[in-house]
Amino acid sequence: QLIDDIRKCNIPIADGKTLTQAMHSNGINMRYLSEIAERSLASENVITPNGTTLLPPMPQSIYELCEIEMIARSIKWIIRRSRRKNVAVRQTPASFIASLLNNTFQNSVETWNEICEHVKDHYNNFQIKIWGSSATMTNRAFPLALLRRICQISGIVINAREYKFDQEQKPAESEKKQDVIVQSDTIFKVTDIADVVPVVKSSIPEWPITEARDCLETAKVHLAQKEFVKAYERANEALNLVTQVTGSAHLTVATCCSFIGTILHHL
Template sequence: MRVTPRDSNYIGLQHRFCVLRPELVASFVEAESIKKSPTQKVPDVPTELNGQESDDIASGSDATAASVEEHDKSDETPVSTPAESNDSTAEILFNPNVFTEYKLAGSPEEIEADEALVKKVGSYLLDTVIPKFVQDLCSLDVSPMDGQTLTDVLHSNGINVRYLGKVAGLIKHLPHLWDLFSAEIIVRSAKHVVKDILRQSPDHNIAPAVAHFLNCFFGKVLAASTKGSTGSPQSKTQKKSSQSASSKKGQSAFSQLTSDGVWSDIKEFAKHKYQFEAPDDVRVGAKRVAVLRNLCQKVGITIAARKYDLHSTTPFQPSDILNLQPVVKHSVPTCTDARKLMEAGKIRMAEGTLNEAYALFSEAFSLLQQINGPMHKDAANCCR
């Protein structure tokens, strides 16, 4: 069930699950209410300058008398109630069923108005929200450190993760942000590739399949040379043996993967979903330890705690894959005020004002203790 309308920038059957975030809808409604709010304008009163001092004094006395009368009248004028000021906000209503395959109720004019409003939100996202977010990144008002904080910052600004490529194209001049965005896109694309491999692998081959994929992803796995005689007649026993061999090949289809093939699939997926052109040196320039950690967290892979030579040809063995856990999305309660205090503390720490940073972190920690308790990841991050 949708509570927000479809994203007008992603229309089609392949994008039927692309909806707008509630933070974006709230920001758009607030911006529209500010535009529609009545503004009082004070008209300019022309004055004639005379050379005589008596005329200036008389005009000054008249002006003071007029101002006193206007002040008395302003006291008698009624003050606008909040209900009247919120009328413009209450009129902004969205139809969550627009741009879907369902038949909409209402007149064609109403349907067209609903679609125009949703398109306006999509334009607001591309023309206002994303440039403002890029400006905050450039001015260090927002400083994501890893993939999780980057996702949280995007969601708090009302930007979906599918716009990672759009944002990455605007921060190419910032190397640290470019590395973070490109690594996040590569990891998310690799997650879908490895999930497709796991769906085709039997349960007893999960560890070898994951290890082989990681070797293709970080190492250099070449295609296995297969040589066989063709054109010679085969007996029944030979046919049975070939059928058993083909069944084994079907069970171990992951063994046919190569590094070039895996990276080709990753780049193709990144271009299709995120509109991101992965550079040729993305395999060399990526921080491999951070990418490995991020990929294992997103897929649910548990590997052995040892030092891996990620620059070797096959750095992983099937015995290194200890477990594969399901990753389930769920709602985690968060404290917005504490998050803002933590971000402000990080900015103060980067500026070198440690006393102000300590005060902000202490206030954030006290809020987290009262709301979420000590056993919460934000409380741990605050004490880090």
């Protein structure tokens, strides 16, 4: 059902965070990311027997987001493990994080073997296709999107500047330090790591008014049944309710506006 909703644009997926929220709201554990990824890839270009393409096709970004999410979670696990085992990493995490990011984006074989192994173990033997030293779909790699999600999920704050991701790894110039390979020609410097902050789940309810959430859920049902006018009315009601409570600058307002845009797209 989630795959169908994404294909029909009933659920807007913009990044790894919204993908995670969509899976959780549908009662799907994150270990099934691999299933979402494989079905998304298979649904990108579905051809019927008469040679026509089934519409709507799955956006290519969904598969890419699934891989990014699995990789970012694996890197978070590597950071947590290193912090537990290595006192130096706990005391001065910036050098370790900079080295790990360099190894990730400069395709260190050792680092990517570890990432791929973690992905296989935790996501049903999933094979990464876009990223890493043995990738087969590198033309679909967007380094900034991966970097953003790694920072989000691991609590890393980096300085804003233009990072040159096209630098290649030079194994001959590498040296072993803190269980990672440190490059002489690096994308990230230690000074680029501005801070590392804890990532916690908020205790604030996602919807400040449950009536608005119920209205939006009803609108989704109407949209699935192609009752666009009713869907628009209920979504607009949800928008009015949350705006009265929170004002216009709130995530739920953006959610309602996004869904109204989806409805108007179908009209």
